[in-house]
Amino acid sequence: MKNSEQATTLLPGTGDKRAMTRPRVGDIIFSKLTLFFALLIVLILAGLLIALNIDAWPAVQKFGLSFITSTAWDPVREEFGALPAIYGTLLSSLIGLIIAVPVSIGSAIFLSELAPEWLRRPCSFLIEMLAAIPSVIIGLWGLFVMVPFIRDPIEKWLGSNLGFLPLFQGPPFGVGFLSAGIILAIMVIPIITAVSRDAMRAVPATQREAMLALGATHWEMITGAVLPYCRSGLIGAVILGLGRALGETMAVTMVIGNSYNLTPSLFSPGVTIASKVASEFSEASGDLYIGSLIELALVLFGITLLVNIIARLLVWRGISVRGGGE
C-alpha cells in the first residue's frame, strides 16, 4: 500500500511536472481492472450470505427461532430442528480442542524454544505435511484404522473404569462424538502449532534473557516470559483451530456415525452441522427440506464467521505487538 506513494515521490521530480503527475490511460485501466477483481472477493462473500439467506428462507419462515431449539429431524413430516446438530458440532470441536491445545502448545514450545536448529525445519515440515493431507483421507484412516481401536481398547476401558460419569456410559460403538473429536484434534493440531510457534518466535530474545538472568529455569522462562508475552497470539491460534474444527466436514462425517442424537455420552453416534449437510444434501427434496439444510449451513456460517473474525483480530494484534529483539 505504501508503494504507490513511494513510486511517485521517487520519480525524478524535475522538469515537466504535469507529465509526471498525470496518470496514464493504461495505468487507469489496469488499476481499475485489478480493483474490480479485488472487489470481487468482497462480492463473493456478500453473495454467499445473500444466496444462503434466500435459499434458507422457506425454512426460516416456517420454523422461525424454534429451528434452533427443536430436536426434530423428520423429512417425512417436514419437521426440522437444528439443536442436535449444533450440539454435536460444539461437542466434537470441544473434545478436539481439549486434546489438541496441550499437544499443539507443547509442540510449538518444542519447535520454538527447545529443538536444536537442525531438528526445527524437518519437524515444522512434517507438521505442515499433516495439515496438507486431504480430510477425506484422514476420514478413511479414521474409519478403518482409528475407529476399531477406539471401540475396543479405549472405549471399553473408559466405560469400565470411568463409567460412573455420564460421558462414558452406553455401548462402545466406535463411531461417535469421541472419534470425531479425536479426528478433529489431529486435523487442528498442525494449525494451532504453526500459528502459536510463529507467535512464540516473535517474542523478543531480551524477554527470555531477562527471565533467565533472574535465575529462572528454562520452563519458568517459558511460562513466565514467553507465553504471557504472546498470549493474544496463542488465543488467536486456538480460536483459529476452533474455526477450522467447527467447519470440518469429510473426516467427521466418516467417523461420527450420523445419527440425530442429543445425549451426553461421548460413545454415542451423533451428527455435526457439516456432516448433516454433507450426508443428506444431495438426497434432499422439497424446498423446506433443502431450505432447512441450507439454514443449518447458515448457522454454521454465522458461528465460523464470528470465530474467524475474533481469531483474526487476536492474531493480528499478537503479531503487531512484535517489538525489536531478534
Add this chain to the structure above:
Amino acid sequence: MNRPEGYLRRKWFNRLMLVLCGCAAAITIVFLALILGYTLVNGISYLNLDFITQASKPVGESGGGMRDEIFGTFILVGLASVIALPVGMLAGIFLAEFAGPKMASAIRFSADILAGVPSIIVGVFAYALLVRPMHSYSALSAGVALAIIMIPVVARTAEESLRLVPGSQREAALALGISRWRMILGVIIPGATTGIVTGIMLAVARVAGETAPLIFTALGSAFGVQGLTEPIGALPLQIYRYALSPYSDWQKQAWAAAFLLVILVLGINIVVRLVSNRRKQ
C-alpha cells in the same frame, strides 16, 4: 555449594515439562506417520494397472478402476485454476500495488474471512448459485466452488510475493519511463514468480483433495466425463462414497484412490517447498 530452597524440585519439574513438550511434537509426527503409513501400505497393495485404466464397475462386478474419476479431478482442478488464477492474481496485484491502506485492509480481511469459510458452505453456495438455476449437477458448479476456495489463497500469496520485490527495481523501471502497469507486468511479476507459483501450487494441492464442496455440485458420474454442464466424478468424492459403502471391493479401491491422492497432494507440497526453500537460501 548452597542450593536455594526447592532447587531440586524446580530442576526436575523443568526437565519433566521440557520432555513433555518434546513428546507433544513426537505425538504429532506419529499421527502423520500412522496416517501416511496405512494409506501407502494399503494403497499399494490394492493398486494395479486396471485401477488407472478402467472405468468403475457397478456393484457386484469385481474389478474396475477410477480412470474417469482421476480424469475428472484433473478437469475440476484445471477449471478451478482457470477461474481462480486471473481473479486471485489481479486482486493480489491490487492489494500490493494500488490499494490505499484502508481499502487494502478491508479487502485483505474479506479474503481471510473467505478463506476461513468451511468448504461445505462454499459447496452449498455453488449449489444455490449454479446447480439450482441450471437444474443439473455439473462440473462447472464444482469448478466454481473450488475456485472460490482458491481465490483468497492465491490473492494473499500473490500480494505477499509482490511486496517482497525490492523497491529499487520499481524505481529503476519507472526511471526508464515505462508506465506502472508495464512495470508491474514486466518487472514486478517476473521478480515474484517463485512466490506466486508456490502459492498457486499449494492452492492447487489443497483443492485437489477437497471433497465437501463436490458432493452436491459434481455429484459423481457413472458414465465418465461428459461435459462441463453434466455431473462428473472426482477422486476424493469416490474415496468418500466407496469408503462408506459396505462392499469390501470398493473399500479396497478407496484405499488405492487415497494412495494416488496422497501422492498427488503431498508430492506437490514437497516439491514446492523444496524449490522455494532452495531459492530462499
